[in-house]
Amino acid sequence: MTTDPRETTGRPAPQGSRIDPYVDSYAARAQGMVASEVRALFAVASRPEVVSLAGGMPNVSALPLEEMGDIVRRVTTEQGATALQYGSAQGDPALRERICEVMALEGIDASAEDVIVTVGSQQALDLVTRVFIDPGDVVLAEAPTYVTAINTFAAFQADIQHVAMDEEGVLPEALEERLTALAAAGRRAKFFYTVPNFQNPAGVTLTAGRRRRVLEICRRHGLLVLEDNPYGLLRYEGEAERALRADAPDNVIYLGSFSKTLSPGFRIGWALAPSAVRAKLVLAAESAMLSHSTFNQLVVGRYLAEHPWREQIKEFNEMYRERRDAMLASLEAMMPPGTSWTRPEGGFFVWVTLPEGLDAKAMLPRAVGERVAYVPGTGFFASDEGHRNMRLSFCYPTPAQIREGVRRLVGVIENEAALRDTFGTTPAPPAPGGDAPTPDLP
Amino acid sequence: MTTDPRETTGRPAPQGSRIDPYVDSYAARAQGMVASEVRALFAVASRPEVVSLAGGMPNVSALPLEEMGDIVRRVTTEQGATALQYGSAQGDPALRERICEVMALEGIDASAEDVIVTVGSQQALDLVTRVFIDPGDVVLAEAPTYVTAINTFAAFQADIQHVAMDEEGVLPEALEERLTALAAAGRRAKFFYTVPNFQNPAGVTLTAGRRRRVLEICRRHGLLVLEDNPYGLLRYEGEAERALRADAPDNVIYLGSFSKTLSPGFRIGWALAPSAVRAKLVLAAESAMLSHSTFNQLVVGRYLAEHPWREQIKEFNEMYRERRDAMLASLEAMMPPGTSWTRPEGGFFVWVTLPEGLDAKAMLPRAVGERVAYVPGTGFFASDEGHRNMRLSFCYPTPAQIREGVRRLVGVIENEAALRDTFGTTPAPPAPGGDAPTPDLP
Numbered sequence: 001m002t003t004d005p006r007e008t009t010g011r012p013a014p015q016g017s018r019i020d021p022y023v024d025s026y027a028a029r030a031q032g033m034v035a036s037e038v039r040a041l042f043a044v045a046s047r048p049e050v051v052s053l054a055g056g057m058p059n060v061s062a063l064p065l066e067e068m069g070d071i072v073r074r075v076t077t078e079q080g081a082t083a084l085q086y087g088s089a090q091g092d093p094a095l096r097e098r099i100c101e102v103m104a105l106e107g108i109d110a111s112a113e114d115v116i117v118t119v120g121s122q123q124a125l126d127l128v129t130r131v132f133i134d135p136g137d138v139v140l141a142e143a144p145t146y147v148t149a150i151n152t153f154a155a156f157q158a159d160i161q162h163v164a165m166d167e168e169g170v171l172p173e174a175l176e177e178r179l180t181a182l183a184a185a186g187r188r189a190k191f192f193y194t195v196p197n198f199q200n201p202a203g204v205t206l207t208a209g210r211r212r213r214v215l216e217i218c219r220r221h222g223l224l225v226l227e228d229n230p231y232g233l234l235r236y237e238g239e240a241e242r243a244l245r246a247d248a249p250d251n252v253i254y255l256g257s258f259s260k261t262l263s264p265g266f267r268i269g270w271a272l273a274p275s276a277v278r279a280k281l282v283l284a285a286e287s288a289m290l291s292h293s294t295f296n297q298l299v300v301g302r303y304l305a306e307h308p309w310r311e312q313i314k315e316f317n318e319m320y321r322e323r324r325d326a327m328l329a330s331l332e333a334m335m336p337p338g339t340s341w342t343r344p345e346g347g348f349f350v351w352v353t354l355p356e357g358l359d360a361k362a363m364l365p366r367a368v369g370e371r372v373a374y375v376p377g378t379g380f381f382a383s384d385e386g387h388r389n390m391r392l393s394f395c396y397p398t399p400a401q402i403r404e405g406v407r408r409l410v411g412v413i414e415n416e417a418a419l420r421d422t423f424g425t426t427p428a429p430p431a432p433g434g435d436a437p438t439p440d441l442p
Numbered sequence: 443m444t445t446d447p448r449e450t451t452g453r454p455a456p457q458g459s460r461i462d463p464y465v466d467s468y469a470a471r472a473q474g475m476v477a478s479e480v481r482a483l484f485a486v487a488s489r490p491e492v493v494s495l496a497g498g499m500p501n502v503s504a505l506p507l508e509e510m511g512d513i514v515r516r517v518t519t520e521q522g523a524t525a526l527q528y529g530s531a532q533g534d535p536a537l538r539e540r541i542c543e544v545m546a547l548e549g550i551d552a553s554a555e556d557v558i559v560t561v562g563s564q565q566a567l568d569l570v571t572r573v574f575i576d577p578g579d580v581v582l583a584e585a586p587t588y589v590t591a592i593n594t595f596a597a598f599q600a601d602i603q604h605v606a607m608d609e610e611g612v613l614p615e616a617l618e619e620r621l622t623a624l625a626a627a628g629r630r631a632k633f634f635y636t637v638p639n640f641q642n643p644a645g646v647t648l649t650a651g652r653r654r655r656v657l658e659i660c661r662r663h664g665l666l667v668l669e670d671n672p673y674g675l676l677r678y679e680g681e682a683e684r685a686l687r688a689d690a691p692d693n694v695i696y697l698g699s700f701s702k703t704l705s706p707g708f709r710i711g712w713a714l715a716p717s718a719v720r721a722k723l724v725l726a727a728e729s730a731m732l733s734h735s736t737f738n739q740l741v742v743g744r745y746l747a748e749h750p751w752r753e754q755i756k757e758f759n760e761m762y763r764e765r766r767d768a769m770l771a772s773l774e775a776m777m778p779p780g781t782s783w784t785r786p787e788g789g790f791f792v793w794v795t796l797p798e799g800l801d802a803k804a805m806l807p808r809a810v811g812e813r814v815a816y817v818p819g820t821g822f823f824a825s826d827e828g829h830r831n832m833r834l835s836f837c838y839p840t841p842a843q844i845r846e847g848v849r850r851l852v853g854v855i856e857n858e859a860a861l862r863d864t865f866g867t868t869p870a871p872p873a874p875g876g877d878a879p880t881p882d883l884p
Binding site: 018072 | 462471475476477511512527528567594598664705725728733738
């Protein structure tokens with residue numbers, strides 16, 4: 001006896017249909033995969049007349065292209081049999097040795113055995129999440145935090161809980177409080193995700209004193225730290241902080257990247273993890289992609305071996321410092337009262353808080369109309385927060401473009417404030433106590 | 443009131459411990475991530491004195507390295523600002539156009555809009571699985587099937603069910619039967635995974651008549667086909683078959699790769715999917731890695747634009763044909779009675795069935811001792827099958843090495859058979875009807 005399988009599956013044959021015939025076939029996690037609402041706007045924002053303070057793209061035009069061209073040519077002609085072949089899922093051993101030299105600049109003493117090379121540090125984030133997160137598992141993250149980390153945690157159905165931060169980074173007492181509350185509820189967090197240096201999006205850096213306290217709290221609670229450090233070497237003033245991993249090798253998974261210190265075009269990032277975790281990450285990487293591009297790994301390895309890369313980073317830092325200064329000076333000179341912003345010592349981003357009653361997301365279409373773009377703050381929270389915030393990037397536009405961009409932005413903000421004063425009608429964030437989770441921001 | 447969180451989590455602080463302190467932190471899916479048992483042996487097998495008939499590595503030394511070196515140099519110096527920057531998660535539009543030209547060779551009429559570029563077709567497999575598979579969901583796969591596809595499905599906790607195949611590919615009646623049984627049990631499969639050309643590991647090709655029947659069955663059952671076609675263009679005799687996707691654009695996700703027709707070192711593969719599915723895959727790719735290497739995509743695009751790649755594939759095919767012929771002739775000349783094997787018209791692999799009572803996995807250490815390596819059949823099943831099988835690759839060794847490798851292998855098999863005849867003691871596969879699932883193989 002047979003049944004009609006179409007009846008059983010309850011689905012029409014998809015042929016020729018304009019409606020998604022697979023809508024009831026997707027995994028539960030696919031529900032968490034949604035396109036950003038502001039994506040369409042960014043297509044407009046990429047037009048040349050728009051000054052984009054939105055993107056986090058490094059300024060790769062500062063790279064020595066002729067020299068890079070020579071390196072990629074020689075990797076092909078001299079190492080082709082290796083470079084053009086499959087590699088191991090863990091990554092090229094020589095590159096992993098070089099990566100340890102890079103990490104040593106931030107106090108990390110690591111073995112190449114515990115490094116895995118990934119497709120940017122984004123893939124490392126993804127691998128860590130897939131190894132640790134079951135649906136409903138708690139991930140702690142700074143408020144605000146990196147938008148694509150939120151996406152990745154959400155794609156694995158994590159319960160993302162924010163921990164408040166201020167100008168000195170995450171608040172240790174807020175972290176402790178959250179862990180205690182979880183424990184009291186019989187729950188635990190799988191890890192605490194942090195970008196300790198020149199945070200994306202807030203631009204703030206965790207101070208030395210707080211690093212000690214955060215590590216002490218995490219160690220006491222048996223909580224793994226996921227330290228994401230793409231910007232650490234891009235410091236324009238002040239003293240470098242030691243990586244969290246430097247002082248807690250068994251409690252920290254450290255993520256690094258060459259996307260900002262060399263180029264994102266090769267997609268070379270890495271994770272450094274306690275050995276047992278690293279073994280899991282390698283297996284996850286193998287099922288995710290077999291192996292990363294051997295060619296790209298040999299290119300980056302050769303660049304590190306042959307090029308004075310520390311000097312190159314110094315050059316980058318001079319360029320980015322000038323851009324950061326242009327942005328901070330412009331904000332200082334032009335921003336209306338009631339607006340505040342962070343003062344990053346490195347990295348790419350400034351986090352702006354608008355005067356009360358203004359909504360950065362609602363304002364974005366008007367800003368793009370005035371030929372300036374930014375990222376509204378709401379995207380950097382798993383909860384409904386950040387309406388008064390925006391992330392401004394100074395990495396890609398020139399100082400002159402930055403000044404012009406801020407000038408246009410200030411015009412838009414002043415206009416919005418005038419409308420608010422006259423009509424009291426700018427779209428307000430949801431009232432506290434409503435459907436939105438309690439905000440963690442101070 | 444606070445509790446000691448260490449008590450709540452039940453875990454000691456991990457500092458300094460030699461035991462994995464995170465063992466109870468991993469996600470359930472991480473239990474499915476296990477290292478292959480034969481991996482350690484393959485480290486030994488990579489020694490130069492061993493003839494490896496194990497690996498599926500293409501022979502990249504046949505590539506024109508000087509010309510490739512010139513291409514990668516010009517991509518850097520002429521397109522550096524784009525090549526070294528972030529790209530889109532969907533992939534470079536020009537490369538996606540070129541990919542459509544490649545697919546046209548197998549009868550596919552596709553829009554570049556529906557193509558997503560991935561880190562080899564392995565990542566495409568991973569993205570499809572994460573978009574469709576909840577724990578316990580059924581995936582249908584040929585028996586045997588590609589080992590890393592099994593790993594990926596298992597990593598997302600799929601219930602992998604095999605469908606029997608023979609020399610003409612998967613058996614349509616077995617597929618229908620399985621679907622009917624699932625429907626009767628109130629279950630459905632999410633997709634049917636197939637490698638229709640020169641299958642890995644079996645080397646067989648789905649015939650034209652069976653392609654029609656398989657598509658008809660899948661369409662009737664509303665079942666998506668996941669067509670994995672890395673070897674399709676590597677045909678050494680006979681007529682090319684139309685891709686399944688060519689005749690069922692709304693029912694098939696097609697996976698392709700440049701790993702075998704150009705080089706695996708750039709890790710450029712792709713998926714072609716119905717629009718709604720493609721949109722989900724792009725979002726999944728973004729959270730998995732932000733974007734693939736722009737550099738690599740421009741290199742492959744430029745290679746396809748500037749190099750006579752169809753001629754290059756013809757050259758590859760002449761080289762691989764000679765190797766396949768060497769393997770088939772050696773097997774014919776030397777294999778003991780009771781041994782059988784497939785006769786692939788293309789691709790990289792021959793699937794051998796040993797005389798009754800022999801176990802290819804148990805025999806492997808002895809084979810490596812005799813300086814020849816292969817992959818035991820058991821790895822290509824999600825169930826406990828394939829003990830009498832081995833996969834032999836002819837892609838990487840030279841014809842002379844292949845002949846020598848088969849000669850050594852035959853010596854090992856004859857020794858095993860003699861031991862079996864004398865002592866009746868070679869390790870036997872589990873008795874049917876035991877713990878193992880019912881085998882699907884004919």
